[in-house]
Amino acid sequence: QVHLVESGGGLVKPGGSLTLSCVASGFIFNDYYMTWIRQSPGKGLEWISYSSSDGRSTRYADSVRGRFTISRDNAKNSLFLHLDSLKVEDTAVYYCARDYTPIDFWGQGTLVTVAS
Amino acid sequence: QLVLTQSPSASASLGASVTVTCTLTSGHSDYTIAWHKQLPEGGPRYLMTIKGDGSHEKGDAIPDRLSGSSSGAERYLTISSLQSEDEADYYCQSWDSGIPVFGGGTRLTVL
Numbered sequence: 001q002v003h004l005v006e007s008g009g010g011l012v013k014p015g016g017s018l019t020l021s022c023v024a025s026g027f028i029f030n031d032y033y034m035t036w037i038r039q040s041p042g043k044g045l046e047w048i049s050y051s052s053s054d055g056r057s058t059r060y061a062d063s064v065r066g067r068f069t070i071s072r073d074n075a076k077n078s079l080f081l082h083l084d085s086l087k088v089e090d091t092a093v094y095y096c097a098r099d100y101t102p103i104d105f106w107g108q109g110t111l112v113t114v115a116s
Numbered sequence: 117q118l119v120l121t122q123s124p125s126a127s128a129s130l131g132a133s134v135t136v137t138c139t140l141t142s143g144h145s146d147y148t149i150a151w152h153k154q155l156p157e158g159g160p161r162y163l164m165t166i167k168g169d170g171s172h173e174k175g176d177a178i179p180d181r182l183s184g185s186s187s188g189a190e191r192y193l194t195i196s197s198l199q200s201e202d203e204a205d206y207y208c209q210s211w212d213s214g215i216p217v218f219g220g221g222t223r224l225t226v227l
Contacts, residue, residue, distance in 0.1 A: 095159050109159050
């Protein structure tokens with residue numbers, strides 16, 4: 001059974017940094033692209049970034065390019081998102097998801113709040 | 117640029133049927149989409165993929181009373197025999213040059 005468990009969210013001041021983690025189980029992690037998607041309070045879903053199965057290819061949404069970095073450790077079945085230069089508008093629940101085109105499994109999310 | 121348009125809300129009575137619609141922008145009418153369901157608390161859940169020809173493929177353990185179809189630039193999610201647990205937000209999603217793009221979501225209320 002596929003499980004994705006995010007962690008690392010919390011309260012951070014504008015300009016601060018945070019690293020989110022996602023631990024995967026129930027499938028062969030290094031066979032799959034993985035993606036981060038966020039949802040601001042009361043809003044819809046916004047794709048943030050994806051990583052190829054080997055981590056060599058990554059893409060970012062314009063809203064986070066240059067500030068966020070996606071990475072993965074296939075030996076530990078883990079996906080990461082490093083958030084830097086955080087803005088108030090980055091406040092959201094961040095979901096990791098397995099991307100098999102379609103996005104077919106989602107985690108439960110971790111909340112990042114950016115406030116002074 | 118690909119844009120997916122959904123009505124913000126829909127409602128239907130317990131036991132009835134309802135169809136949620138996702139409209140693709142002109143020029144993208146043959147695109148494949150996916151439907152995802154999000155309950156009030158928790159992460160989304162993948163429901164199914166619908167191709168431009170109307171064929172669809174469901175995710176794990178998605179009940180038969182959920183079905184998908186297509187007509188032109190519109191993609192549909194039909195839920196029959198509505199149950200209380202169907203009350204949720206439903207998002208359509210497609211891909212623009214490999215980048216996932218989401219519709220604004222439809223909040224379904226079961227009366």
